[in-house]
Every structure is written in structure tokens, then in C-alpha cells.
Amino acid sequence: xxxxxxxxxxxxxxxxxxxxxxxxxxxxxxxxxxxxxxxxxxxxxxxxxxxxxxxxxxxxxxxxxxxxxxxxxxxxxxxxxxxxxxxxxxxxxxxxxxxxxxxxxxxxxxxxxxxxxxxxxxxxxxxxx
Amino acid sequence: xxxxxxxxxxxxxxxxxxxxxxxxxxxxxxxxxxxxxxxxxxxxxxxxxxxxxxxxxxxxxxxxxxxxxxxxxxxxxxxxxxxxxxxxxxxxxxxxxxxxxxxxxxxxxxxxxxxxxxxxxxxxxxxxxxxxxxxxxxxxxxxxxxxxxxxxxxxxxxxxxxxxxxxxxxxxxx
Amino acid sequence: xxxxxxxxxxxxxxxxxxxxxxxxxxxxxxxxxxxxxxxxxxxxxxxxxxxxxxxxxxxxxxxxxxxxxxxxxxxxxxxxxxxxxxxxxxxxxxxxxxxxxxxxxxxxxxxxxxxxxxxxxxxxxxxxxxxxxxxxxxxxxxxxxxxxxxxxxxxxxxxxxxxxxxxxxxxxxxxxxxxxxxxxxxxxxxxxxxxxxxxxxxxxxxxxxxxxxxxxxxxxxxxxxxxxxxxxxxxxxxxxxxxxxxxxxxxxxxxxxxxxxxxxxxxxxxxxxxxxxxxxxxxxxxxxxxxxxxxxxxxxxxxxxxxxxxxxxxxxxxxxxxxxxxxxxxxxxxxxxxxxxxxxxxxxxxxxxxxxxxxxxxxxxxxxxxxxxxxxxxxxxxxxxxxxxxxxxxxxxxxxxxxxxxxxxxxxxxxxxxxxxxxxxxxxxxxxxxxxxxxxxxxxxxxxxxxxxxxxxxxxxxxxxxxxxxxxxxxxxxxxxxxxxxxxxxxxxxxxxxxxxxxxxxxxxxxxxxxxxxxxxxxxxxxxxxxxxxxxxxxxxxxxxxxxxxxxxxxxxxxxxxxxxxxxxxxxxxxxxxxxxxxxxxxxxxxxxxxxxxxxxxxxxxxxxxxxxxxxxxxxxxxxxxxxxxxxxxxxxxxxxx
Numbered sequence: 001x002x003x004x005x006x007x008x009x010x011x012x013x014x015x016x017x018x019x020x021x022x023x024x025x026x027x028x029x030x031x032x033x034x035x036x037x038x039x040x041x042x043x044x045x046x047x048x049x050x051x052x053x054x055x056x057x058x059x060x061x062x063x064x065x066x067x068x069x070x071x072x073x074x075x076x077x078x079x080x081x082x083x084x085x086x087x088x089x090x091x092x093x094x095x096x097x098x099x100x101x102x103x104x105x106x107x108x109x110x111x112x113x114x115x116x117x118x119x120x121x122x123x124x125x126x127x128x129x
Numbered sequence: 130x131x132x133x134x135x136x137x138x139x140x141x142x143x144x145x146x147x148x149x150x151x152x153x154x155x156x157x158x159x160x161x162x163x164x165x166x167x168x169x170x171x172x173x174x175x176x177x178x179x180x181x182x183x184x185x186x187x188x189x190x191x192x193x194x195x196x197x198x199x200x201x202x203x204x205x206x207x208x209x210x211x212x213x214x215x216x217x218x219x220x221x222x223x224x225x226x227x228x229x230x231x232x233x234x235x236x237x238x239x240x241x242x243x244x245x246x247x248x249x250x251x252x253x254x255x256x257x258x259x260x261x262x263x264x265x266x267x268x269x270x271x272x273x274x275x276x277x278x279x280x281x282x283x284x285x286x287x288x289x290x291x292x293x294x295x296x297x298x299x300x301x302x303x
Numbered sequence: 304x305x306x307x308x309x310x311x312x313x314x315x316x317x318x319x320x321x322x323x324x325x326x327x328x329x330x331x332x333x334x335x336x337x338x339x340x341x342x343x344x345x346x347x348x349x350x351x352x353x354x355x356x357x358x359x360x361x362x363x364x365x366x367x368x369x370x371x372x373x374x375x376x377x378x379x380x381x382x383x384x385x386x387x388x389x390x391x392x393x394x395x396x397x398x399x400x401x402x403x404x405x406x407x408x409x410x411x412x413x414x415x416x417x418x419x420x421x422x423x424x425x426x427x428x429x430x431x432x433x434x435x436x437x438x439x440x441x442x443x444x445x446x447x448x449x450x451x452x453x454x455x456x457x458x459x460x461x462x463x464x465x466x467x468x469x470x471x472x473x474x475x476x477x478x479x480x481x482x483x484x485x486x487x488x489x490x491x492x493x494x495x496x497x498x499x500x501x502x503x504x505x506x507x508x509x510x511x512x513x514x515x516x517x518x519x520x521x522x523x524x525x526x527x528x529x530x531x532x533x534x535x536x537x538x539x540x541x542x543x544x545x546x547x548x549x550x551x552x553x554x555x556x557x558x559x560x561x562x563x564x565x566x567x568x569x570x571x572x573x574x575x576x577x578x579x580x581x582x583x584x585x586x587x588x589x590x591x592x593x594x595x596x597x598x599x600x601x602x603x604x605x606x607x608x609x610x611x612x613x614x615x616x617x618x619x620x621x622x623x624x625x626x627x628x629x630x631x632x633x634x635x636x637x638x639x640x641x642x643x644x645x646x647x648x649x650x651x652x653x654x655x656x657x658x659x660x661x662x663x664x665x666x667x668x669x670x671x672x673x674x675x676x677x678x679x680x681x682x683x684x685x686x687x688x689x690x691x692x693x694x695x696x697x698x699x700x701x702x703x704x705x706x707x708x709x710x711x712x713x714x715x716x717x718x719x720x721x722x723x724x725x726x727x728x729x730x731x732x733x734x735x736x737x738x739x740x741x742x743x744x745x746x747x748x749x750x751x752x753x754x755x756x757x758x759x760x761x762x763x764x765x766x767x768x769x770x771x772x773x774x775x776x777x778x779x780x781x782x783x784x785x786x787x788x789x790x791x792x793x794x795x796x797x798x799x800x801x802x803x804x805x806x807x808x809x810x811x812x813x814x815x816x817x818x819x820x821x822x823x824x825x826x827x828x829x830x831x832x833x834x835x836x837x838x839x840x841x842x843x844x845x846x847x848x849x850x851x852x853x854x855x856x857x858x859x860x861x862x863x864x865x866x867x868x869x870x871x872x873x874x875x876x877x878x879x880x881x882x883x884x885x886x887x888x889x890x891x892x893x894x895x896x897x898x899x900x901x902x903x904x905x906x907x908x909x910x911x912x913x914x915x916x917x918x919x920x921x922x923x924x925x926x927x928x929x930x931x932x933x934x935x936x937x938x939x940x941x942x943x944x945x
Binding site: 037041042044050051052054055057090091092093094095096097098102103105106107109110113114117118121124125126 | 657
Binding site: 135136139142143145146147148149150152157158160 | 582585586589593596616617620624627628631632634635675678679681682686687
């Protein structure tokens, strides 16, 4: 029994050191819950190597999840919430990069590549007989 | 055409990767740089007096986010203390998600390098500042505009080669 | 005396390097002074593997006897580590995994040397010389930048431990499988480069090459599936694919070699696409080299965080640049002379194969772009972004859907006539109706599920119709044997698609706080958090939860999710071990989060329908590839004896 306590003590210490809180009860309706889940699955945990907020249990991730939940409950839209995050943590926090001019190659690249490759192969394999 | 297409892809990729090797993927530029410091109403750690952002105006300042539970903060402590001794800039602290007693105890043991410490016990203001890795250090000019942010403990190199020259530069501005 | 084993291991490394030097010099230097090099090439290419194996065994043995005078061992092992982890720790770090990489490379060369007698003599010698070049280069890299036998200045009393995340069965088998696949592509690559040198790609060469490609493709598939399965149970978030850079690094060569498998069929059966097949072969291996580089250099942020080092990164990069650059240069100079001698119609089976290739290569490009685009922005100092699942859902999946549809169509087409396009239309209507019946029966409203069901039926029904139609006129023989592997591989893809779409759209995920004694209902299952208790392992402390799962009031399972704290990692995060009850129709998944107060925890409870089909599908694909290899080798033997 004593051993359990020691280990519990450690995990408690761990929690005190690194996080004071956990995700609170969820009180919102179905649509809100979906929005919440969608946002936290498309948002990066800044402190972790490569996890989204939904997966992460880092203290900051928990704070952010609580903040997002609060905003969802207030009836904020997806766009407003994502703007809130981007203003503070930059677009790096979003797993879905914005359609901005700097990301144009990222979003259109596959399509452009598809066209070039099709043309290239058509010319080199089909027309070359 | 047929000769160059695969080769060009290879060359482009190779060049990118050569540069990429020397790139640190973990540094994220804060979107707050060049912007006004977000407004706040926070208690001062020891006195409990309410302070707002006006405090940052008319002299340049350094805002250091720290906590008593943060081991890394101890590593940069001497640079913050050194900064205060130089008296070239305001040195403020933002105590992040901490207990008052713990924070004061930590200051008693290690010495208090701050002129004023804001107390942010739930990390709300830190969230507005986009803090994600304590300790973080913000350099704010006399107009209350954030000029630079350092993430993680200040090292000797960062302190002498980046922070101090930047402070000098900011102080020279009218 | 016994600690001196690490010197012997090092000696074998040097010996292997000299051996591979001898191999490559036979073709470049020695033949000029009139030495008969034929025997020398055969001998040295076969000796390489045993020599490296001895070196590798020395390292394993040094791990087992806890020789902490070796830096790599003191960094990655510990005397309290169970013996099987001591063995797997050999490839847990950079140096050891490079040694494993070299060993596997030499193993493939060994196999090739043993079974390439049927190739033209000159071609074979060049082919083995190129493999020798690769072996030599990687050994140089190993010895000069990442020597696993490097000694510590002072011998530590005990080792730092193996990274707790890596102390796991999945991690014992995942890297060797993946490397077998990565490095297996070197055979195909060397072959393609040799073709460039000879300015020729004969039909029978393609027949010879096919089993090798399929074999490395199988290993690659297995390796990726194992990695996904490991991430599923070990990371505690219940996901099976994260679009993480390290995962992408292994996925790109997979996509490329899948394209190659299909284009090689064309080269083998119709004597076309020769040029293109060579290019794909070069790219497939280049991408596996790129994958190794991305993982080892640490230039991308990833869940699988490995130690990184820029100088080492630049070494690998220059070496890779040389290999890829030289081979592409050879290709550019000579590929024009390798001509297809057949032609085909625009609407034909050949064209569909071409579309398959276009889609797969575009998919590869998309993954590549998503992986390195953040890096490009970073270099140009633009705003940093993250590219994750939502991006790939929008770009990668639309490429996959037509591809999966093709997987159901192409097998039913015949090379010579186009009249069966009408049959495809009939099949389409029939399959759409079948899917509709299912959709109505299960009253499915989710678009993804509908799509998943349709694609599943599309492939399976099309293939079965084709199979039974052909059975009537086909004497169970050559044609059946030729196709059976393909049937399995495509049905594997169908099963994977079904699993992936259903688990992603119908999973239920709860994250909540539970006190001991609490219950929660998820779908039809009631989870009761009975208690938690201490149960330590050999090198860690562990707290286990006990969750009873009831269905209709009956106890169906007891799950024990765990939090582990490794002795060697006292200051670090506790590790999570999920409690999973696997099942073909669904997984029940519980993992512990944080302790909130004395007896309540934050808990994640997942219900994952059909998630097993994801890995089952991959296994069936591999089975298909293995069947193909088996029948092809049999066929080749018969052909040779008659």
C-alpha cells in the first residue's frame, strides 16, 4: 500500500508541476460538441512534437481546449475561434493551412503536377510509337 | 524536356534540403511581434495591486514569463538578474500558473530580479501573449510594441549576442 | 577479453569495407590489368553479408553482456533491460540502425548474387558492381560518421536506458521490416541504373526483376502496417495514421513502388513503358533514401523524435545527392535509346495502367509537397505553417478515390479488345444497387460510409464476377496462377478502404473524468472503472486501472490501461499503455490520462468499429504479393527446365 502511495505521490507531483487542471465536464449540445471536436482535431499542440490538441494532454493543450470549449459555448463560430488562435500562436497552430498567397503552391501543387505529368506521359509514351 | 524534368525536380528538392539541414524546425515566429502588447488588468504578485498595460509605456521593457515549478527558469535566472543590475531597461516578470506562496518562496531563495511581477495564476494573459514554452522573454519598446520574443531559457550566447544588442538599439531610438 | 569484442566488430566493419572496395574495383580498375574478374565479383558480393553479419553479432553480443565501454551501448541500454530489448536496442539509435541498414543492404546483394546467374554475364557484373557501390558508400558513411563501436572515454557504471517509447514488441519488428523494404528497393534501383548503362531493358529482365520488386514491396507494406499498429496501441490516442512526416517518409516510397509494380507489369507483358519503369525505379529508391534522411537528420518536427545532428545530416544528404544525381544523369543521357517497340490505343487497358501510374505518382508528389512545404516556407522566412490531416483529406483522398475505382476495373479488362466497357457499365449499376441496399438496410446517412461501402463492393464484386466468368473457360492453370496474387492484393485494398472509412466516420471517442466506481455507456458497452492498482515491471513502476466492460449486463472484458514510469526516466513523462479489447467488428480502447485527485482520473474511452480491417487489408495485400512471387518463380523454373 505504501508503494502505491509513493507512485501516486509522484503522479500527483507531476500534475502539480505541469498541469493544474483537466478538461471539465462538457455541457453543450450536439452541434457544439461536433464543432469542438472538429476544432481540437485540426489544431496543433504547440508544445508537443506533432500532436493535435485532441490527442494531447500537455497543460497548455488542456488550457487551450478549455478556452475553445468556452468559446464554443458562447456561440462563437469556427472562424472566430481559429482567428483567436492564429492571432496568438500564428498559422502554425492550424493543421489546415490557410488558402493564402504564400500557400498557393501547396494547395494547387497537386493539381498542377497532375496536369504536367499527364501531358508529359501522353507525349512520351503514347505519342512515341 | 524529357531529360530535364526529373532532374529539375531532383535539383530543387536537393537545394531545399541543403538549406533545411541548418534550419531549426522548432522556432515559431510570434504573430504578436510588431503589435501592441495585449491589454490586461492583473494583480501584482506580492502587493496585490492591480496593474494594467499603461505600465509598459514611456520606457522600453523586458517581460519575462516564469514560474516556480519551471526548472528551465532557474537556468536563465542569472541573466535576468544581470539585466536588472545594468539598469538599462525595465525588467518585469509574469508569474505563470503558479501559487503565490510558491512564487514568493522561489524569489526568497533565488533572489528577485524583477521590478514588478504580474500574477497570472490561470495563464489567461499568457495565452493572449501566445506563450507556449515557459520561460519566454518579450522585448517591448516604449510605445508598448512587442519587438522580439525569445522562447526557452536565455543562453549566454542569446543573452550577450542577441538580447543586449537589441536593447541597446531600442534605447537609441527616439 | 570478452569486452574486446567491440574491437573485433569494428575490425569486421573495416574488412567489409575492403571487401566491397574489391568488388567495385573489379569492374573499374582490375579488369584493365587483365585479371579475370568474373569469379571475384561473385565471391566478394557473397562474402559481404557474412562479414557484416559477424560485425552485427558482435554488437548484439556486446549489448547482451552490457559492455558499457561502448558509447552506443551505454547510450541506449541498461543492465536492468530485459534481454530481448537489449537485442532490439541494437537498432534503436542512429548508429545501430545504420549498421542494420548496411547489413540488410549486403543481405539483398547476397541474394541477388546467388540467384542472378540467369542474367546476361556482362549485365550481371555491372549490376552487382552498382550494388557494391551502394554498399561501399553506406559503409564509409557508417564508419566515418556513425561508428556504433565507438568507445567511451570513461566507462559508466550503468547505461542510460533505451527510450521507453521503444521498449515494445512493435518496435522490435517494425524497423527491420521497414528497412528490408527500403533497402530492397536498392535491387530495383541498381537494376534500373544497369539498364541505363546497357541502354536496353529486355522483356525477360523485367520478368526476372518482378519478384524482387514484389518482395521489397511486401516488406515495405508490412513495415508500414506494423508502424501504424504500434502507434495505435502505444501512443494512447487511438489513431492509426497521423500524416506525420516520419510516416510520410515511409509512405512515399510505398506509393512510388506501387506505381512501379504496375508499370513493370506493362514492361513485362507488353514490352512498353520501359523508360518510365526505369525512372520510377530510380525515384522509388531515391524516396526511400530521402525517407531515411528525413528521419535521421531531424529537420522535420515529428512524433517519432530522434536525436538529430546537422553535420551528420549534411553528410547523408551529400551522399544521397550523389547517388540520385548520378543515376538521374545516366538516365537522362541514355534513356532515349531505350525504346518501347509496341504501341497501344488511347482507350485500352494500357492507358488505364498509365492513369493508375499518373494517379499514384501525383499522390506521392502530394505527400512530398505536404511534408516539405513547411520547410520551404521556413527557409524563405515566410509564416510558418503546419500541414496535417485536413490538408491530406482535401488533396490526397480525391486522388485515391479514382485509383480505387480503377483497381476494380482494370483487372476485368482484356488487352486486346475494348468491347467490355459495356460490361463495366452493367457492373457499375449492379454494384451501386448492392451498395444502396446496404445503405438502406443499415440506414446509413454518412457520406463517407456510403463511399467506403461502394468502393468495397466495387472491387470485390467486380473481381468475383471476373473470377467466376473466367473459371468456366479457363483450365485452372496459368492464367489463374498469374492473377491470383492480384486478386488478393486488390481485395486487400478493398478491405482496407472499408475499414479506414468506417472507423474514421463511425468511431466514438469520449474524454472524461472518472472516479473509481463510475460507469459510462459508449455505444452498447458499459465501462465500469473498478479500481486502480500498482504492478511493477522489471525496469519500471506501473499503475494499472481495472475497467470492466459489460454488454447487455454481461461482463465481456476486463481492460487494464497503464501508466508507466521507467526507472531511467524519473523526471520524464509517465508512459501510457492503452487497454484494448480487439475484435474483428470493433475495438474497445481505454487509456489513462492524468490523475485528477486521489481516486479520479481523466480517461479516454474509444469505440473503434472495423479498425482491424485496416491492418488485415494490408496483410492480405502482402499475401497477394507473396502468392504472385511464388507462382512467378515456379513459372520461371518451369520455363528454364523445358
